[in-house]
Amino acid sequence: MVLNLLIGLPGDRPGGLLLSLVYFFASGAAALAAGCVYALACVALPRASLLLQGASAMLRGIPLILLVFLFANVSWFAAGVAGLVGLTLYSFGHVGEVLRSFLTAYPKPVADQARLMGMSRSRDWLQLRLPWTLWRSWSALITHWVSLLKDTGALVVLGIGELTTTAKVLSEVAPSFEQWATILISAAGLYLGATLALIQFVPFAAGKLFKILQQHERAGSQATERYV
Amino acid sequence: MLLSADVWLGIAGTLVLWALSGTLAVGIGLILAGGSLSDGRFVRLLARASVNLTRGIPTSLFVIAAGIGTMHLVSVSDLPIVFPGTTAAFQQLAWAIMLALALGSAGHLAEIFLAARAALGRPRLEQAAVLGLSRLRHAAIMARESASIALPPTGTRLIHHLHNTAFAALFPVADLFGAIEGQASATFRVFHFALLGCAIYAALSGLTWLLFRFLEAAFAPPSAQRARTRLPAWS
Numbered sequence: 001m002v003l004n005l006l007i008g009l010p011g012d013r014p015g016g017l018l019l020s021l022v023y024f025f026a027s028g029a030a031a032l033a034a035g036c037v038y039a040l041a042c043v044a045l046p047r048a049s050l051l052l053q054g055a056s057a058m059l060r061g062i063p064l065i066l067l068v069f070l071f072a073n074v075s076w077f078a079a080g081v082a083g084l085v086g087l088t089l090y091s092f093g094h095v096g097e098v099l100r101s102f103l104t105a106y107p108k109p110v111a112d113q114a115r116l117m118g119m120s121r122s123r124d125w126l127q128l129r130l131p132w133t134l135w136r137s138w139s140a141l142i143t144h145w146v147s148l149l150k151d152t153g154a155l156v157v158l159g160i161g162e163l164t165t166t167a168k169v170l171s172e173v174a175p176s177f178e179q180w181a182t183i184l185i186s187a188a189g190l191y192l193g194a195t196l197a198l199i200q201f202v203p204f205a206a207g208k209l210f211k212i213l214q215q216h217e218r219a220g221s222q223a224t225e226r227y228v
Numbered sequence: 229m230l231l232s233a234d235v236w237l238g239i240a241g242t243l244v245l246w247a248l249s250g251t252l253a254v255g256i257g258l259i260l261a262g263g264s265l266s267d268g269r270f271v272r273l274l275a276r277a278s279v280n281l282t283r284g285i286p287t288s289l290f291v292i293a294a295g296i297g298t299m300h301l302v303s304v305s306d307l308p309i310v311f312p313g314t315t316a317a318f319q320q321l322a323w324a325i326m327l328a329l330a331l332g333s334a335g336h337l338a339e340i341f342l343a344a345r346a347a348l349g350r351p352r353l354e355q356a357a358v359l360g361l362s363r364l365r366h367a368a369i370m371a372r373e374s375a376s377i378a379l380p381p382t383g384t385r386l387i388h389h390l391h392n393t394a395f396a397a398l399f400p401v402a403d404l405f406g407a408i409e410g411q412a413s414a415t416f417r418v419f420h421f422a423l424l425g426c427a428i429y430a431a432l433s434g435l436t437w438l439l440f441r442f443l444e445a446a447f448a449p450p451s452a453q454r455a456r457t458r459l460p461a462w463s
Contacts, residue, residue, distance in 0.1 A: 062430055074418050167292065
């Protein structure tokens, strides 16, 4: 039973927690990349991007389960791809807005300093503003990602064999109350474990990534100083 | 007519589910937040464990557990019939799903209430403590003081909670998503009904947001209200 919850039902693998994690990482990464582009566009062109911001607000008003249903039924996507697109759009609506709000708060003295140093606009955005925004918005992003990991359960509406669907199928055919309870408690335990691992792992990975970025930044600024 | 009777019933079902489970979630959230601040170690640990459990488990799983669990449990026949569009035979199921939805949001709301209280700052918390008020009066003052901080994230959470009511469609409980799904299957006009569903959910989310903006203004600290009234009418 635990194996089925972990990797899916026989004949429908990969599934279970493994598939939930695949959906989570794929949609989370795609939404983060799209969110960065959205935030940069909104801050660089605040008036021109009003329509985009309105569309993003509208997107946040639609339940994920309905988005997934929409993409599965009215597009040429297969159920799996429709689920991924729905999750990515849902995550983008939240991540984009988080990044935009933090990027708007980028301190003016730092921006002026970069301009005085003669940094190019693209270098300023990519090497200074974006890392600053990601670093500051980290806790808000983690809160959203915890929610996203749990929300992969909405794929149950398409019957995609991720953890919630697997738990539903197994618990529906469970012959006794004890077995039914064991299946659901195990699924809950797996979600809790994955959430805790995410809370521990992401800051660790982020810390490593930002250390590398800082080293690059330091090397870059030393080169600029030598050049000046 | 733009909306069919089934869709109207779905909207009514969603609103009843949302209002009942949202109110219950706020109540449980307040109890869990109070328990997290308790002097008793056991109560505090129990409250923290409950907060972490309800935040770590997906609402969809809570709903599935409630739905399938109701079929395994002894039926309770004297529950009031309040969920429009759901047949009398499935009212107990609707009550169980309502409870599951409330549990799915309770931990998040408890964290919001705790964060809002902490945001008041230590001097204000100590000031309230030395007033020598009864527990109830003290709690009421704290709630009034932290309301303006707690209301925006509570509104956001209750919009998410509104979206979570769609999980009720996994069982024979009338709700908006179920009605949209049913109409789309019956008429094959999937795009039309999916878009209609998006528009209704977005409108309901917008109304919730407006309600909380109104509450925010009503519960704003007196200094903020004074500043607002001093603004010229055209600003």
